Amino acid sequence: MNPGQQMEFHASCGHLISAPADRAGQDARCPHCHQVVRVPQSDVPYASPVPVPVPVPAGATEPRALTALYVTALIGGVMGAGLVYMVMFNEFSESELVTITPLWFFPIVFGLYGFVSQRLLRRIASGRAGTLGEAARMTIDVAGHWAALVLFPFLVLKWRSSLLVSLAAALFWAVLLWLFFTAVFPSL
Numbered sequence: 373m374n375p376g377q378q379m380e381f382h383a384s385c386g387h388l389i390s391a392p393a394d395r396a397g398q399d400a401r402c403p404h405c406h407q408v409v410r411v412p413q414s415d416v417p418y419a420s421p422v423p424v425p426v427p428v429p430a431g432a433t434e435p436r437a438l439t440a441l442y443v444t445a446l447i448g449g450v451m452g453a454g455l456v457y458m459v460m461f462n463e464f465s466e467s468e469l470v471t472i473t474p475l476w477f478f479p480i481v482f483g484l485y486g487f488v489s490q491r492l493l494r495r496i497a498s499g500r501a502g503t504l505g506e507a508a509r510m511t512i513d514v515a516g517h518w519a520a521l522v523l524f525p526f527l528v529l530k531w532r533s534s535l536l537v538s539l540a541a542a543l544f545w546a547v548l549l550w551l552f553f554t555a556v557f558p559s560l
Contacts, residue, residue: 383409385500406514438534439490446483452476470553477549478542485541489534 378390383402391400391411399408453476456464464472492507501507 379411381412383407405510407510438486442483442486442490442534442538444483445479446487449476449479449481449483452479466557470557473549473553474546478546481545482538482542486534486538489537493532493534 377393379393379396380388380390383389383405385402385405385407387402387404389400389402389404389409395411396413398411400411401408456469456472456476461469488511492501492511495501495507495510496503501510
């Protein structure tokens, strides 16, 4: 191949990506899954074998209504926090701010954990991840190592229900929020 040409190859996630031919043997990031893959030498047509997608049986994915619920909760929580802290902040006392925190915080937690757990379950169902651990590692690869700090509620995924993950996450973060307010604002 000429140095100015592009070469196409399959990343480990199965996506077809291209890179300049002169980058052969170097690392590149897949624009789809953001994993780092090695650009193959020009005489190797594929970076790794392309996994054959496993068909997802009907009913194996969760209803779209749950996705809509998670997205609505997430957007509502972010809008609520924005309203409280950007528009109405001076109208509330310190104790009122502490009291209304769960009204915006829990919709964010519920929506975020539900939405992400649905994506993890889809990775397992489609065969892109064989286990929950692999799906979680893929998430850490994309989001960074700090994401491991908030993965605890995803352990509930072994039950294969994003709704249970969302509820477990809400309970987990409720305890942490209570501990935080008890330590920082014990008089409230």
